[in-house]
Amino acid sequence: MDIQPTERTGRKIVVKLFRRRSVERVDVQSIDDAIATVKAETADEAKILQDDEVVYYTERNGAIEDWERAWEHEKRRLSAEESAWDCPHGVEYCYEDDRCIDCQIDRAAGNVSDESPVGRGE
Numbered sequence: 001m002d003i004q005p006t007e008r009t010g011r012k013i014v015v016k017l018f019r020r021r022s023v024e025r026v027d028v029q030s031i032d033d034a035i036a037t038v039k040a041e042t043a044d045e046a047k048i049l050q051d052d053e054v055v056y057y058t059e060r061n062g063a064i065e066d067w068e069r070a071w072e073h074e075k076r077r078l079s080a081e082e083s084a085w086d087c088p089h090g091v092e093y094c095y096e097d098d099r100c101i102d103c104q105i106d107r108a109a110g111n112v113s114d115e116s117p118v119g120r121g122e
Contacts, residue, residue, distance in 0.1 A: 014048075
């Protein structure tokens with residue numbers, strides 16, 4: 001990803017929808033809104049620009065659904081670096097709001113508290 005995903009931004013986000021004989025420009029509030037706009041429209045090509053820098057381009061990045069998954073994964077990876085959840089099973093991709101299967105089993109069985117060792121100050 002060229003531009004790191006963010007939840008909120010003071011930046012200007014624009015979707016450009018390229019049709020056979022026209023280009024439609026739609027101002028949006030977030031990347032999520034931009035993705036929804038691209039999915040809802042039937043354009044030949046689409047671009048998502050953030051501060052006039054191309055973030056997504058159909059020709060370069062392929063289907064919006066594939067790019068959205070990669071963007072969500074990257075956003076999650078970045079938020080994990082700031083996450084206070086420490087998986088007791090040592091699973092790298094276990095998050096406080098999206099636990100690994102072992103943590104889900106432990107929680108369902110009532111074997112552990114919902115607070116991680118980091119949250120308890122250990």
